[in-house]
Amino acid sequence: MVVQNDKYKIRGYHGTLLERAKKILAGNYKIGHKRNDHWLGQGVYFFREDYEQARSWTIPIMRRNQKDGAVLITTFSIDSDAVMDLDSRKGLSDFVKLKERYHEFCIKNKIEIVANENILRCAICDEIPKEIKVILRTFQGNAWFDQSLEEVDLSMHGKQVCVRDVGILNTKQTNIKGIVYYNDILRKRKYKPKKEFSLEKSD
Secondary structure (H helix, E strand, C coil): EECCCCEEEEEEEEEEEHHHHHHHHCCCCCCCCCCCCCCCCCCEEECCCCCHHHHHHHHHHHHHHHCEEEEEEEEEEEEHHHECCCHHHHHHHHHHHHHHHHHHHHHCCCCCCCCCCHHHHHHHCCCCCCCEEEEEEEEEEECCHHHHHHHCCCCCCCEEECCHHHHCHHHHHEEEEEEEHHHHHHCCCEEEECCCCHHHHHC
């Protein structure tokens, strides 16, 4: 992602089934069924600058459906005024104000908030003004190598892009970056190192 001349230039990767990817290319992206626990509210989701993460996301979908998967790459530009970047100080500051207004609304209308953090965050994001067409946030994820990174205080994260207005997306700027075949996933074996690597010299 690049911020240039008050515009965000975003390259996103969207993992899905191959048949759905073909439908997107033939038409356009569509916001799926409403969920109350989306990361950043309702929208079309991309992993920013991370093909491998999108590919990894696709694999459980393939296993459930027993079908081939694909990763789409989409590029687009958008005015910074239409983006809420929750990785930035300003973005989080604006979100706090929205959260406070949401709580005030609930208190005024005697609505008890019993949702977990994911559902609450989703509900607040859904109340963000429509002028905000894209929401950005990096979330902690998980990967097979996380345990090996603990001693250097690193872990897997995914940079999420939630596009709330599919009108900013153009299929002319969308292509299939890679196809993931279901049979290949079935044959794949989990890699297990035979010996732990160490920087210490052996005696």
